[in-house]
Each structure stands twice: as structure tokens, then as C-alpha cells.
Amino acid sequence: MQELQELWQKVLMKMQNLVSAITYDLWISKLEVLELKNGETLLLYAPTASTKTQIMKNNSKQLLECIHDCFGEYVNFELLDKEEKEKYMSEVASDNVVATETNHQDRDQFNEKYTFDNFVVGKSNQFCYAAAHAVAKNPGEKFNPLFIHSGVGLGKTHLMHAIGNYITQYSPHLKVKYVTCEKFVNEYIESLGVKSGKDNVVSEFREKYRNVDVLMIDDIQFIAKKDATIEEFFHTFNDLYQNKKQIIITSDRKPQEIDVEDRLKTRFSCGLIQDMQIPEFETRMAILKKKAQLEKFYLDDDVINFIAEKPFTNIREMEGMLSKVFFFATLMGKKSATMDDAREAFKEDMTQSSEKTTPEHIISTVCSYFGISQMEITGKKKNKEVVEPRMIAIYLIDDTLDIPLVTIGKLFGGRDHTTIMHARDKIGEQIKRDNKMAAMIADLKAKIK
Numbered sequence: 001m002q003e004l005q006e007l008w009q010k011v012l013m014k015m016q017n018l019v020s021a022i023t024y025d026l027w028i029s030k031l032e033v034l035e036l037k038n039g040e041t042l043l044l045y046a047p048t049a050s051t052k053t054q055i056m057k058n059n060s061k062q063l064l065e066c067i068h069d070c071f072g073e074y075v076n077f078e079l080l081d082k083e084e085k086e087k088y089m090s091e092v093a094s095d096n097v098v099a100t101e102t103n104h105q106d107r108d109q110f111n112e113k114y115t116f117d118n119f120v121v122g123k124s125n126q127f128c129y130a131a132a133h134a135v136a137k138n139p140g141e142k143f144n145p146l147f148i149h150s151g152v153g154l155g156k157t158h159l160m161h162a163i164g165n166y167i168t169q170y171s172p173h174l175k176v177k178y179v180t181c182e183k184f185v186n187e188y189i190e191s192l193g194v195k196s197g198k199d200n201v202v203s204e205f206r207e208k209y210r211n212v213d214v215l216m217i218d219d220i221q222f223i224a225k226k227d228a229t230i231e232e233f234f235h236t237f238n239d240l241y242q243n244k245k246q247i248i249i250t251s252d253r254k255p256q257e258i259d260v261e262d263r264l265k266t267r268f269s270c271g272l273i274q275d276m277q278i279p280e281f282e283t284r285m286a287i288l289k290k291k292a293q294l295e296k297f298y299l300d301d302d303v304i305n306f307i308a309e310k311p312f313t314n315i316r317e318m319e320g321m322l323s324k325v326f327f328f329a330t331l332m333g334k335k336s337a338t339m340d341d342a343r344e345a346f347k348e349d350m351t352q353s354s355e356k357t358t359p360e361h362i363i364s365t366v367c368s369y370f371g372i373s374q375m376e377i378t379g380k381k382k383n384k385e386v387v388e389p390r391m392i393a394i395y396l397i398d399d400t401l402d403i404p405l406v407t408i409g410k411l412f413g414g415r416d417h418t419t420i421m422h423a424r425d426k427i428g429e430q431i432k433r434d435n436k437m438a439a440m441i442a443d444l445k446a447k448i449k
Contacts, residue, residue, distance in 0.1 A: 007070050008033040014066040019059060027054050028063075034085070042067055042077040045085050052081045109178045110168070113294070114161030120290050122283025124435065125155060128274045132159045132248075136166035139174060139214050139246035143272040145237075149251045150276035151439075153314025156250040160216050163248060167214060174213040181222040184209070185229045192228070206232075210239045214246040220268075221251045224259035237267050247271075278439055279315065281432035284308040287315060288322055297326055298336035306342055309428070321346075357448060359397050359411050365448050366393040378412050394420055395427035396444060 015028050030051055034043040046052035055063065056079060067077050080088060116136075121129045128148055135146050148156050160178065167176050179187075191205040209215060215236075223230055240247055251258060254275070255268035279287065285308045292299050307321050328345035329337040367374050370389040377390050390412065397408050398420070405417040405424075412420070430437045 004033060004036055010070045011063075011066045014069060015059075015062065018062045018066070023059070027051055028059065031055070031079075034080070034088075036071070036075070037078075040075060042071060042075055043088070044077055044079045046079050046081055049081050052079050055079065109176070110161045110164040112165065114158045115165050116162045118290065118294065119155065119158055119162055120279075120283060120287045122279055122286065124277035124279045124283055128155075128159060128276050131272055131274050132163050133166075135246060135248065136163040137170075139167060139171070140244045144241065144244075145247035145249055145268065145271040147249045147251070147255060147268050147271065147273045148276065149254055149273070151278070151314060152252060153316035154276045154278065155315060156276060157218060160218055160248065160250060164214075164216065175211070176214040176216070177209060177212045178216040178218070179209075180218045181220050184217060184233070185223060185226055188229050188232055206236070209236050212240070212245065214248070215240055216248045218250050219252065220249045221253055221258050230260055230264060234264050234267070237264075241267070241270075278435040280435070281308055284318060288318070291319055291322055295326060297329075299325070300336075300338050302339045303337055303342045306339065309432075357400055359401060359403070359408070362396050362400065362448055363393050363411070365444060366396065369444055369447065380413060391423035391427050392441065392444070394423040396441070396448065398424045400445075400448065 012028065012031075016024050019028060030047055032045040032047075034045055037043055046055065064077060067075055116129075116133060119125075119129060128150075131143055131146055132148070135143050148159065150156055164176055164178050167174055188205060191201045223233060237247060249268065255265050255273065258265065258268075285304055288299070288304045288307055292304075303325065307318060307325070310318070310321065325337050325342050325345045329335075329341050332341070334341070363374060363377060366389050367377055370385075372386055372389055376386050377393060379386075381387075394408060394412065397403070397411070398405070405420045409415040409417055409420045427437070427441070431441055432438075
């Protein structure tokens with residue numbers, strides 16, 4: 001409101017230079033600004049009918065020019081007299097009651113912790129973040145539909161809730177609907193199955209999802225092979241799209257990989273498609289620091305490094321590891337955690353892993369994964385198809401088991417400890433900058449366990 005008043009004062013100053021002092025004092029100075037309606041119409045109040053008549057007859061063009069200069073060429077104005085103002089304010093009060101109730105319902109859909117401010121931006125997700133923020137600021141105007149895809153636990157749902165929280169805060173007049181695909185499917189099936197005299201149940205379902213300004217569907221891949229629901233969603237999509245309503249969709253795969261008919265894949269692809277990758281090392285560190293900050297818990301930098309260096313396939317897994325450190329330190333009555341606390345927190349896991357896993361088992365798993373023989377991986381071949389799996393096996397043995405580098409060297413044809421150290425460090429560095437390698441290591445670890 002303060003910004004609106006400041007802009008209006010600039011309009012008045014411009015008008016002072018365009019009209020006589022008498023005209024300004026008698027008519028122009030008496031005007032009051034009420035609001036900028038829908039960002040397009042400046043509502044002004046004239047205290048008397050004669051003031052309105054005088055200005056509209058003699059000064060409307062000058063006033064519009066000044067408004068264009070200060071507010072933009074797309075902004076028009078409307079002048080209300082006392083009776084018109086009272087009627088308008090009464091309507092606004094009534095609408096605000098409904099809007100407040102709707103806004104509370106909209107806001108309740110979203111986790112208040114998931115905001116743009118709390119989302120850690122890095123190379124792996126910066127374009128998704130930018131697209132989501134643009135859509136939240138101007139729903140229905142660009143990037144429609146917005147389709148975000150990634151593996152599990154990389155931040156898709158966080159961005160969905162951030163968009164919802166932003167819109168309900170800054171555009172409370174918009175009706176927002178967030179739903180998981182599973183819930184959408186179940187609700188549609190239930191609407192078809194009701195036979196208690198409510199013939200309009202399907203119509204109510206359609207009204208619920210088509211009478212919105214923003215529709216957000218999480219995990220759309222679950223709609224695959226559900227023909228009736230696909231048909232319903234197709235028409236819902238078309239209805240919203242044609243009316244320039246914003247559609248936001250997330251999935252764990254690309255549109256082309258979802259098992260639906262081509263006409264729906266085409267609809268998914270007609271806007272903007274963005275993917276989120278596994279966060280690189282620096283982003284993982286930033287996420288852990290942000291999480292600790294939100295939890296008001298202090299971590300030594302080496303603890304953050306220790307966790308961030310692990311080749312996670314998703315953020316939830318990494319945050320789970322962090323939570324375990326929090327929990328252990330809290331049990332000890334601490335508000336911070338050191339490297340000793342982290343080692344103690346994972347002592348049992350490391351012991352169990354060591355008891356169940358042998359170097360031979362790791363080598364066998366890696367060989368099976370890459371389709372090579374144990375003779376090749378432990379032998380002297382130096383072609384890429386063998387060298388990379390060999391280094392990966394060395395890294396996994398060193399990372400999983402507490403055995404000397406010299407012993408590992410003996411497992412691989414008597415190689416010296418410096419060669420083993422080089423292989424281990426090379427894969428460790430590659431994990432930090434190569435999402436594909438990080439995902440491969442995480443997959444192998446899961447198979448080994």
C-alpha cells in the first residue's frame with residue numbers, strides 16, 4: 001500500500017505541472033487512490049459528484065497520461081464517487097471473506113517449511129528453480145505446463161510446495177489445487193462408483209479440478225495404464241490450458257517414458273520440461289548446512305564433509321544420515337556434533353556392513369554389474385572396460401571395509417598401495433563432479449548390501 005501511495009504522489013506532482021493551480025486545488029488534489037485492481041485498473045475516489053464530473057470532462061486525458069508515466073502504459077483508471085465507493089467497498093468486504101476462507105484452504109495444502117528461501121540452489125537444480133519461481137510469480141503466463149522430472153528425493157515436491165506457498169501469499173485471489181496423482185486417480189474412481197442417488201458426483205469432481213487457476217499434480221507417472229483416468233485428465237488438462245490456467249506436473253521420468261497415449265505426452269511437452277539431477281558435492285554440503293541451520297544445530301565442517309562425500313542417490317537419504325547424527329548427539333545432551341559423534345552414530349552400521357560384506361563379495365558384485373570376469377578385474381588388462389570397474393571395486397572395498405591398502409593391493413594382483421590409493425582417490429573425486437558415477441556407486445552399494 002505504501003508503494004501505491006508513493007506512485008500516486010508522483011502522479012499528483014505531474015498533474016500540478018499540467019493544470020492551473022486553481023484546477024489542481026479545487027479538483028485534482030481532492031482525489032484519493034483506493035487500490036490497483038488486478039494490476040490493471042487504478043481505482044480513484046472523488047469525494048463529490050461534481051469533482052468526478054469536472055475531472056472526467058476536462059482532465060481525464062491528462063490524468064491518464066500521468067498514470068501511464070508512473071504506473072505503466074497498461075494501467076487504466078476508474079473514478080468512483082461516494083455512492084459508488086461504498087458499494088464497491090461492500091463487495092470487496094464480502095469477497096474478502098470468501099477469499100480468506102479459500103486462501104486458508106489453499107495454504108493448508110502446502111508444507112510451510114518448503115519455500116523458495118529454504119531451497120538450496122546448485123548446478124543440478126538451478127534451471128528447475130528458476131522456472132518454478134517464474135511460474136509462481138506469473139501463473140499461466142509462461143512455461144505452461146511446467147513439467148519437472150527427476151529421481152526420487154531430489155526436491156520436486158519441495159519446489160511444488162514452494163510454488164504453492166508463494167502463490168497463496170502473493171496472489172491470494174488465485175485458487176490453487178495441489179494433489180498427488182494417486183489421490184486424483186482414487187477420487188475419480190470413487191466418483192464413478194457412487195450410486196446413492198448422486199448422479200452429479202462426476203460433475204462435482206470435474207468442477208473441483210477444472211474450476212482452479214493453478215493445478216499441481218505430483219508424480220503423474222502413476223496415471224499410466226489407467227485408461228479412464230487418463231481420459232478424464234486429458235480433458236481436464238485441455239480445459240485448463242485453453243483457459244490459460246497454470247498446470248504444474250512432476251514425474252520420476254520424462255514425458256516420453258510415461259506409459260500413456262501420445263496425445264497426452266504431447267500435452268506434457270508443449271510447455272517447459274526441466275529435469276533435476278543428483279546434487280554435486282558443493283550443493284550437498286550447502287543442503288546439509290541449511291538443514292542444520294533450520295534445526296538450530298551446529299555441525300563441525302568435517303562432519304558435513306564426511307556426510308556430503310557419501311555417494312547418495314537422493315537428498316532424503318543424505319538428510320536421514322544427518323538426522324541420525326542429530327539424534328545421537330541429542331541423546332548425549334549436546335547441541336552440536338563432532339566427527340567423533342558421527343563415527344559413533346554410524347558405528348553399528350559400519351560394523352554390520354563389515355560383518356556381512358567381504359572383499360570377494362564386492363569384487364563379484366562389480367564384475368556382475370559390468371559384465372566382466374574376476375580374472376580380468378584382478379589381472380593386468382588396461383583397457384577402459386576393465387580399468388574403470390577395477391578402480392570402482394577398489395574404491396568400494398576401501399569405503400566399505402576397514403582393511404589396509406596393502407591388503408587391497410594383494411587382492412588385485414599384488415598392486416602396491418600407491419596404485420590402490422590413486423584408484424580410490426580418482427573415483428572419490430569423480431563422484432563429487434559426475435552425477436552418473438555417483439548414481440552408479442550408490443547402485444552398487446545397494447546391491448552389495
